[in-house]
Amino acid sequence: MVRLKELNQIEKEETIKKGNFACAGCGLNIALRHALAPLFKQVSIVVPACCTSVIQGMGSGYGINVPIFNIAFAAAPAAASGVAAAYRARGVDFVAAAWAGDGGTYDIGLASLSGAAERDEDIFYFCYDNGLYSNTGGQKSGATPRSARTTSTPTGRTTATKSIARIVAAHNVPYVARASISYPRDLYDKVERAKGIKGFKFILIDQPCTASNVFDSGKTIEIGEYAVKSGLVPLYEIVDGVLTWTSRTKRYLNPEKRIDRDGEAFLDKYMSLQRRFRGANPELVELLKQDINHEIEMLRRLQEDSSIQPWE
Numbered sequence: 001m002v003r004l005k006e007l008n009q010i011e012k013e014e015t016i017k018k019g020n021f022a023c024a025g026c027g028l029n030i031a032l033r034h035a036l037a038p039l040f041k042q043v044s045i046v047v048p049a050c051c052t053s054v055i056q057g058m059g060s061g062y063g064i065n066v067p068i069f070n071i072a073f074a075a076a077p078a079a080a081s082g083v084a085a086a087y088r089a090r091g092v093d094f095v096a097a098a099w100a101g102d103g104g105t106y107d108i109g110l111a112s113l114s115g116a117a118e119r120d121e122d123i124f125y126f127c128y129d130n131g132l133y134s135n136t137g138g139q140k141s142g143a144t145p146r147s148a149r150t151t152s153t154p155t156g157r158t159t160a161t162k163s164i165a166r167i168v169a170a171h172n173v174p175y176v177a178r179a180s181i182s183y184p185r186d187l188y189d190k191v192e193r194a195k196g197i198k199g200f201k202f203i204l205i206d207q208p209c210t211a212s213n214v215f216d217s218g219k220t221i222e223i224g225e226y227a228v229k230s231g232l233v234p235l236y237e238i239v240d241g242v243l244t245w246t247s248r249t250k251r252y253l254n255p256e257k258r259i260d261r262d263g264e265a266f267l268d269k270y271m272s273l274q275r276r277f278r279g280a281n282p283e284l285v286e287l288l289k290q291d292i293n294h295e296i297e298m299l300r301r302l303q304e305d306s307s308i309q310p311w312e
């Protein structure tokens, strides 16, 4: 694993510029910084409408210090495929990546994501997941956790979240991973490892959003940790169809371990800090707990030996 000192040194060059338009405590800013660091000066990103274009700002290199191509919502993976083809044709040693939010990935861009994955394009696809359409005022996306209130689900989402990582993995692509901004060294390492893999690489990054999910802007990292420790955001890699759990996450795959030293459930800690869960319907919260266990169980089937409990 990359050492903290090394990480700081690498990031001194700043993929992300200070004083950009991100909200205070923005998790996306952190995602951009750590995920792009291993590819710095070798990557360009294709960005559909989302908060990234806000951080990007008005001029090239203003907020994000990598080349950016803005594109219509549903076209980011198709455009990144074209950029990769152009690099190949010109013999340029550069990585093409799509960088989109969960709305642009789970929902609006899903068809072209599926097309690029099926063609096994040699690109990265980064989905930063803040659990809703943040840029347009916080509407529900396919990634919104059950029971969470959004502007389009004012009494809480009633249905289950779709599992975009398993949907992409079902395209039989060489690399799928889930990471979190709260574990930046792990995020860095996953991108670094994926760099050496030819073909379609999908990385889903959990990033709490202070503006739309409404929490204290100093709590971004803590909330991201609770997401992992509650099992809501399990961390793993799926390489050529075989899943390996990230060591950080293993303990919390066991439902009994998802509590802190005082016996408080990490899910309760996660929810109590965010306004979107205030007054959440207890029946929907029970279903959310079932959703967490269901997703982990479905992922377990992708382990090399699915008869083993991951925490054993």
Ligand SMILES: Cc1ncc(C[n+]2csc(CCOP(=O)(O)OP(=O)(O)O)c2C)c(N)n1
Residues within 6 Å of the ligand: 049, 050, 051, 052, 073, 074, 100, 101, 102, 103, 104, 105, 108, 130, 132, 133, 134, 135, 136, 141
């Ligand atoms: C085809 C199309 N539909 C809707 C919009 C309006 N729109 C712009 S940004 C955005 C939200 C994107 O959400 P997400 O991808 O989750 O990124 P985030 O805003 O959370 O960064 C929407 C709906 C658009 N620009 N184009």
